[in-house]
Amino acid sequence: MFRSLKYFVAVFEELSFSAASKRCFISQPSISSAVAQLESELGCQLFVRHTKGVSPTPEGMQLYPKAKELLFGVGELKSLISLAAPKRQLRLALSPFLGSERVSELVKMLLESVNDLDLTLVDIDEPADARIIPKTQCADSEIFQHLWTDSYVLALPLNHPLTRLETIPLAALNQVPFISRQPCDIDDAWRYAIQKQGMGLNIRATVKTEEYALDLVAAGLGVSVVPSHSVQKRDDVVTRGLRNIELKRVIGLATPRGRALSEDIIQLLTFKR
Numbered sequence: 001m002f003r004s005l006k007y008f009v010a011v012f013e014e015l016s017f018s019a020a021s022k023r024c025f026i027s028q029p030s031i032s033s034a035v036a037q038l039e040s041e042l043g044c045q046l047f048v049r050h051t052k053g054v055s056p057t058p059e060g061m062q063l064y065p066k067a068k069e070l071l072f073g074v075g076e077l078k079s080l081i082s083l084a085a086p087k088r089q090l091r092l093a094l095s096p097f098l099g100s101e102r103v104s105e106l107v108k109m110l111l112e113s114v115n116d117l118d119l120t121l122v123d124i125d126e127p128a129d130a131r132i133i134p135k136t137q138c139a140d141s142e143i144f145q146h147l148w149t150d151s152y153v154l155a156l157p158l159n160h161p162l163t164r165l166e167t168i169p170l171a172a173l174n175q176v177p178f179i180s181r182q183p184c185d186i187d188d189a190w191r192y193a194i195q196k197q198g199m200g201l202n203i204r205a206t207v208k209t210e211e212y213a214l215d216l217v218a219a220g221l222g223v224s225v226v227p228s229h230s231v232q233k234r235d236d237v238v239t240r241g242l243r244n245i246e247l248k249r250v251i252g253l254a255t256p257r258g259r260a261l262s263e264d265i266i267q268l269l270t271f272k273r
Contacts, residue, residue: 004038005067007031008046012064016053025109025268087118090265093128094121095137096209097185098251102229106132106269113268130261132269134185135250142254145270150227152186152247153239155213157220162240169243174199177222179213180206185249190225193245 010020011031021028039046046060056064090110094103110119122128124137131142138144154168162168162176170193178201184190194201204222207213210230217224218236225247231239253269255261261269 002071004034004041005071007034008038008060009064009067009071011035011047011054012056012060012067014053015055019053025113087116088114088262089118089120090130090261091120091122091126091128093124093126093131093133095124095131095133095251097134097181098132101233109268110265114265117265129255129259130269131254132251133254135252136185138252138254141257143257145253145255145266146250147252147270150229150249150251152225152242152249153228153231154223154242155217155226155231155237155239156223157217158236158238159220160223160238162223163238165240167241167243170194170197170199170245173201173223175202177202177204179204179216179222179224181208181210181213181224181226182206183208186225186247189245189247 007020007024007026007030010023011017014020014023017028017031017035021031024031035046042059042063044059045057046063047054047056092110094106107119107121110117124131124133131137132147135144135146154162154173156163162172165172173194174197180201180203181187202222205216207216210226213224213226214231214234214237216222218234225242227249228239231237253266
């Protein structure tokens, strides 16, 4: 009942089943099923479905403040219990190439969803209960579960001549000032493609993170190949697709063989965003 009320509150506040599913890190059918079960138990309809989302019925409007009150009380009770109980320790290693925004989302999700969690973030080469890494970094002693796939694009300064093209042929990058990242997950594929074209890169700088590379691109010092998600909220660079080459990296959850994480944490980390 309490879980169904939690999902009801999420749908009520988001006015959307899909938005509520993302907020609760659970599939949309599970949200819909929980609300339908709640409606069956209460004997009334709580939402009116329409093309742009949902609207609460009068019964839904009446239930909302009561549901919030009940959930607040349950939260207080859980807090009291968790103070007396030992916290679950989780050492999580995160690849430095994931980007600060995605790291923040993962940490926020874990801390908000698991009340008794004591989370420690460690460097990628330190002992850890789990690692979120590119598949290329997964060791033979680990089990890898796919989380998402990043596609790469070419980032250019706003006034770069190549921005006039919709997609960029590799040949157009011959001796163009370039910002390199090392290490880079797609470095082998990228260098192979460049060599196959008989080209040379005019590397102006080599940095470790996507953020540094994009800052140098924005400053007009060169172009760079970066994951598309890293430029979604930047308005100081332009992105273009690369012609005749597809660069991707697979990101996943790597756990040591024979040492399983708790099921609730695995479900949270592997939830398809």
